[in-house]
Amino acid sequence: MTTEAMAPPSTKSQVLRSFDVTDFPAVTGLEEEWRFTPVKRLKELVTATTLTGAAPGFAPGDLPAGVSLTQVDAGKVEPVLTPFDRVSALAFGAAAGVTLIDVAADTVAAEPVVIRVVGQGAAAAAARTYVRVGNFAQVTVVLEQVGTATLADNVEVVIGDGAQLTFVTLTEWDAETVQAQHVKFRVGRDARVNHVQVSLGGSLVRQFTSVEYAGRGGEAELWGLYFADAGQHIEHRQLVDHSVPDCRSYVGYRGALQGRSAHTVWVGDVVIRAAATGTETYEINRNLLLSDGARADSVPNLEIETGEVVSAGHASATGRFDDEQLFYLMARGIPEAEARKLVVRGFFAELINKIPVEELRERLGDAIEARLAKAGS
């Protein structure tokens, strides 16, 4: 047997990485990572080599002591993401600067930092956001994405040793918005990130989240909640790269779909490298189909190079509305429309409760009910 034949197959962690968009071949839509995406609808985001539209504006509310938001040159921050797809590389090259959200070490912010990210129109644009959480800081950061945009953007998040970050991205774009986003977390030693990704608005939203660990004892929880209506494409991909011992990850995404050609995609990749002994990981995706004509693709992948893990597992389930639940609620006098609302709210409740901001929780519950009411279900 030749050494070549014994070489391990190429893995998720070994794909091409570059900051230069021209290093990547043209996207055809046939590639594994694009095969579920209607790439034509991404327009310039997949074809251009630079983007000139105005980047979204950042509107911070009152920032607590120890937290700042500034526009800086790219040279001021150390990249933690080396792009591994063409759109992400394009966003890197084309971004005019960096929006830096800086949380000083040891800051303990009692109030969440809520920042509105406002799209500036349909002209294709690039953006780069950098969140730096200092050692032992504890903070909640919420990015609310609203308005109209055609956007390729990267969000890099560095969590210092012993720090705890709750990071919520709320996607409530207008109906025509197209976005391809990459969110990268670098989790420090004994640090913890709790990420909640809520995707409701936009025509096509594709969010790729990747996680790496910079030291032992890191924890990453990735929660996702999405609701796709007729014609919407909402795609979430994760790559959790366990290369350090004794780290933990949990990925839990839940979506509901209703209406013709509503399409959601969830692809969860977890890699446990040979060095990452003592890893504990689980990923699960659940989808609720509320009407005919909707499609949910769900692909969990677990790649394990060491047997010395605490636990590793994955699950995926896509189903229709449970008629028995409906019957039980209606048999207690609850009208059908209200019973449906209760069941869908219940389906999302566990995830909504992960959001530490009460006002946001209420808004999300209301947004989901408005979606249900719109379809008359």
Next chain:
Amino acid sequence: MSTLEIRDLQVSVKLPEGELKPILAGVDLTVKAGETHAIMGPNGSGKSTLAYSIAGHPKYQITGGTVTLDGEDVLAMTVDERARAGLFLAMQYPVEVPGVSVANFLRTAKTAIDGEAPKLRTWAGELRGAMEKLQMDPAFAQRNVNEGFSGGEKKRHEIMQLELLKPKMAILDETDSGLDIDALRIVSEGVNRVRASGEAGLLLITHYTRILRYIKPDFVHVFVAGKIVQEGGPELAEQLEAEGYERYVAGARA
């Protein structure tokens, strides 16, 4: 005083292929408020079909007969309308509803049944009282409906709903199944409280006579092969306890 009248009720179950399989072959039964009826029969006789078809489960199709509550056509009503008209079904296998707390569920149901939200001032106390009577931990109110409940907890939760929602007619489908002796006693006491109020008619569906030691029926109906084959008083239950259903089953086969 309320009256549930079932006349010549014929029901088929819808099979997955769309075919209909006849189960009930003409059931006649009248239940009045304040009365307790026991329907007893062997497994597969159609007892649960009777319960679920009266409640309006979509799996069953009515092929003949009538069901009225105080003269109103129950079969023309949707499932929720039946409940609001005063029918209640305590289920043999209560359904889990993830993410919906018991407190939220009960308040929503009470609001739907009464046509107005219960008064905040008194509701909390009413709920707590209902839970205490069934010896349920107050933490229960924050758990998700039936999720992770033991068999006994599910049945106590059903009887708690019976007491809170105050229906005119309650059908209890195999409420005794899967209960240990303590849970059976607690659940029976709840049913007896409803019975003692004299305001509800009760239809107990059971395979065994065990629960009838705690809840004394006024009437006993023997149910075999989709219909009532004999009727009598409480003494009929004792006779069944001693002799079993074999005599009736053999009769139905002949």
